[in-house]
Amino acid sequence: MNIFQCGLLHRNGMLRDTSINVLYYDITLPATHEAVMDEIALSYQTLQPWAQTSYADLRIKAYDEGGGPPKETKTYPFGGTGGLCPNEVAVCLSYSAADDSGGRPRFRGRIYLPITGDDEIVSPAKVDAVLDFGELLAAVGLAGQVTWMMRSALGTGSPTSPQPVFRKIESVSCDNAWDTQRRRGLRATYRLRRDVQ
Numbered sequence: 001m002n003i004f005q006c007g008l009l010h011r012n013g014m015l016r017d018t019s020i021n022v023l024y025y026d027i028t029l030p031a032t033h034e035a036v037m038d039e040i041a042l043s044y045q046t047l048q049p050w051a052q053t054s055y056a057d058l059r060i061k062a063y064d065e066g067g068g069p070p071k072e073t074k075t076y077p078f079g080g081t082g083g084l085c086p087n088e089v090a091v092c093l094s095y096s097a098a099d100d101s102g103g104r105p106r107f108r109g110r111i112y113l114p115i116t117g118d119d120e121i122v123s124p125a126k127v128d129a130v131l132d133f134g135e136l137l138a139a140v141g142l143a144g145q146v147t148w149m150m151r152s153a154l155g156t157g158s159p160t161s162p163q164p165v166f167r168k169i170e171s172v173s174c175d176n177a178w179d180t181q182r183r184r185g186l187r188a189t190y191r192l193r194r195d196v197q
Contacts, residue, residue, distance in 0.1 A: 001065040001149065001166055002027050004040060008055040008078060008114060010087075017087065019055065021111045023137065024149040024166060031145040033062040033072045041076040043136035050129050051080030052114045054087065082116035089117040091126060092179040093134050097150055097167035107167065109150045112179060122176040134172030 002025050010017035025036055037060045044058050058078040061070040090112040097107040113133070115126055138148050149166040 001025075001151075002033065002036070003063040003065060004037065005061040005063065005070075006040060006044065007059045007061075008044075008051075009057045009059055009075075011054055011056045018059075019087075019090075019112070019114050021113075023111075024151050025140065026147040026149050026166070027141070028145050031141050034074070036140055036146060037062060037072065037074050039140040040137065041074070043133055043140070044078060045076070046136065047113060047115070047129060047133055048078065048080055048082075050082045050115045050126050051078075052082060052087070052116050053080045053084055055080050055114060080114070080116075083118060085117045086180075087114065088180045089114075090179045090181070091115040091122055091130050091174065093130050094173045095134065095150060095169045096171045096173070097169060107150075107152070109169075112181070117178050122174075122178060124176070127174045127176055130174040131172060134174070138169060138172070 004023045004025065006021050006023060008019040010019070023040065027033070027036060040060060041058055055078060058076045060074055060076070062072045063070055093111040093113060095109050095111070111134075113130060115122070115130070140146050140148065148169045150169050152165045152167065
């Protein structure tokens, strides 16, 4: 299994503010890490019109499942043009190893994308763009050489099988609700206090 760490680098240059997603692909020759990275980057670039302008570049690192340093690292230009909004705001692309979006948690995963939030709900155009992005990730490489997978840390869920299990992703979904996670936000640079007594 090959691991691709995809990080959108913040314009402030702080590594802690990188927006990171991890993708898993099963690759067989003649497919290469570099070719897969290039296609993943093309998928991300389709989101530029909707992405926050606070992100400047996309850095992808390829790892083997066994650990160790990256096998390859590449940086691609990425200039979001969708405007600014808090970094905590994202749109969630859900994926599933089943043909529907339901099922058990071991068969689902998520990718958080820094799409601008300027409305109460995510517009249909943005939802479509995120779904298109998911389809592009699933189409990376040639059939039979590259397969997008999900990692289930729970494995089969039994004590006798603690090893992670990888399953082929069968479907993607996106809803029109914004996702917010404070831990993805920027750290405050100052705090003001006033005595009101």
